[in-house]
C-alpha cells in the first residue's frame with residue numbers, strides 16, 4: 001500500500017517559513033490519515049478521502065480556500081479516476097459546494113459522468129450537497145488587492161491499495177483571476193489519469209498541462225514499458241519548448257512512488273507504511 005498527495009506549487013517556500021511549515025505539517029498529517037484509511041478501503045475510496053481533507057484545508061487552492069475568478073466568483077473543478085474500471089468522473093466550474101471531489105464521486109455510476117457549470121452545481125444541490133461558500137477572507141483580500149494568490153495550490157492524491165489497485169483524484173480552485181468559462185486541466189485526462197499500470201495527478205498551469213497531455217502521456221509511456229523515471233523525464237522535456245509549468249505525482253503498479261516539477265517547487269508528501277517523505 002502506498003499513498004502520495006500534492007498541494008500544488010508554493011513559490012514562497014524559501015521566504016515564508018511559517019506557511020511552508022504549516023503546509024508540511026498539513027500534508028504529513030493528511031498522508032498519514034489517508035494511509036490509515038487505505039488499510040480498510042479501496043484506492044478509489046482513499047483518494048476521495050485524501051482529497052476531501054485537502055479541500056477542507058484553507059491552506060490549499062481547492063474546496064475551502066479556492067481562488068477567485070475575474071468576475072469575483074469561485075468556480076472549482078475536480079475529477080476522480082479508477083484505474084481498474086478505467087472510468088473518470090468529474091465536475092468542471094462547480095459553485096457553492098464544500099467538496100467538489102465528493103460530487104465527482106457521486107457521478108461515477110452515471111452515464112453522464114462529467115458535468116460542467118450550472119449543470120454540475122444543480123446536480124450537487126439536488127443530490128444532497130448543501131449550499132456552501134468556500135471563500136476565505138485571505139482569498140478575498142488577495143482578489144481585492146489584485147495580488148497573485150500565494151502560490152497555486154491544486155490538490156491531488158494517488159493511491160495503491162492492498163489488492164494492487166490504483167486510483168487518482170485531483171481538485172482545484174483554478175489559476176485565480178481567470179476568464180469566466182475557462183476550463184482547468186484538473187478534471188481532464190491531462191491532469192488526472194490512471195490505469196492498471198500507473199496513476200498521475202498534476203498541478204501547474206492548466207493550459208500547459210493540457211497542451212502537454214501530461215498525466216495521460218506519462219501513464220501511456222509506462223503502460224508501453226518505459227520505467228517511471230524515464231516516462232517523467234521524457235514528458236517533462238516536452239514542456240520545455242514553451243516553458244510549460246507543471247508538477248506531477250505518481251505511483252506505478254510495482255509500488256514505485258515518483259514526483260517531478262518543471263519549476264520550484266511542488267509541495268507533496270508520500271507514505272509507504274514506513275517512510276514519510278515530505279517536500280523541503
Ligand code: ASP
Pocket residue numbers: 008009061152153154172173174175183184185186202203204205206207
Ligand atoms: N492546474 C490548475 C489549473 O490550471 C491550477 C493549479 O494546479 O494550481 O486550473
